[in-house]
Amino acid sequence: MKKISRTLMASLLSLGVSCAAQAEEVQVAVAANFTAPMKVIAADFEKATGHKIVTTFGATGKFYAQIQNGAPFDVFLAADDETPAKLEKENGTVAGSRFTYATGKLVLWSAKSDYVDAKGEILKKNTFAHIALATPKLAPYGLAAEEAMKKLGVYDALQPKFVQGESIGQTFTFVSTGNAELGFVALSQVYEGGKIKSGSGWIVPANLHNPICQDAVILTKGKDNKAAAEFTKYLQSESVKTVIRSFGYDL
Template structure:
């Protein structure tokens, strides 16, 4: 090996060692509706920065309780804006880190083609045996579902038919497995690149529920972790934005 090649190899090894030393890991709590986008974004983030995302998925309200009880999460991607704001008021986040990373959409979905009509009239016909929603006390998409039923005057009519999942993923599973003929899910769970990927769905008009503004924060436990800040910055970037939009979310333009 000549001297020039030797110096190149040493420089390359040193550079790789430096990147390895700088690469970190960040513990992220993620609202269940954002599971699929997170998996894509986390893989891109690791490839582009060397940092690794260790993600846990669940209901926003359950994560709030875990964070308050000392869970080791460093970043929180919630399904609403009120829970992160509450954590901020309680001094549980890095000041200035809260922002809206996505605005979600609600869909009424069936795993059966043609079961849900484009206008959601299947709800008013009320011929189904079970309808799945996420627990409205812990899952913002479940709360939005109850608001839709209220606005349509159907709360009492369908009350005995509701099966509630712990989070939006479980609600979607109830429908996917046939335990409920239809259910309210996050559009992102059934949508990719401009179309519903399975079954039939009604995209619920935004006027029927409060806006589903999803905020992210760096939690206090992540204040000294550069990988936490790096992930939040990556989430704000153009590559992540394209992924987020591909799953049917809107971006905050304010």
């Protein structure tokens, strides 16, 4: 076997150092409803670019407070468009970086088969003990659930039975474990292969609540982070849009 020349070895080592130097880490705060698609997108992005994504999932309202208090996030994927717009007005974002990455869908879901009917009439029958929703002040999906129940005229009757989660992720746990017989969750949490994958559910008509437009934005901390800019650009690519649609979102 021929020996590798010192010059070639130095070049290879230099190339390795150069690649490592170009790879960066990006801290991304992600609304809990987008957990499943984000895991797929993050893995694909890391393979394609060499950058590393560190994700934190939670409630949009809580993230806003954390960002205001100096949380080390570079990019924010919210569950609404109002919170990123508010941060933008407060000069907490990179100008021109905000865009809508998905439009969410709300579903009334139960882990039990044949429990939630196809028209959501179970809300009017009111035969259950507990119904879960995310806290409206913290989670846009919770606000959408509140709006839908008010529009259907069932809010006052159901309010004593509310079990509220701090995020849509916690709300889903309440329903999936049976602590609440049914609840309002994000369609993406129960959607697979073009249908609700388990239990039973009613996709809440979009005219019963304000649109759940979910915006992404680069935060001030991420203004010089190359990976942050590349990730938000990647999030708008056609291949990623296909992934997002596959989890039941509109674009």
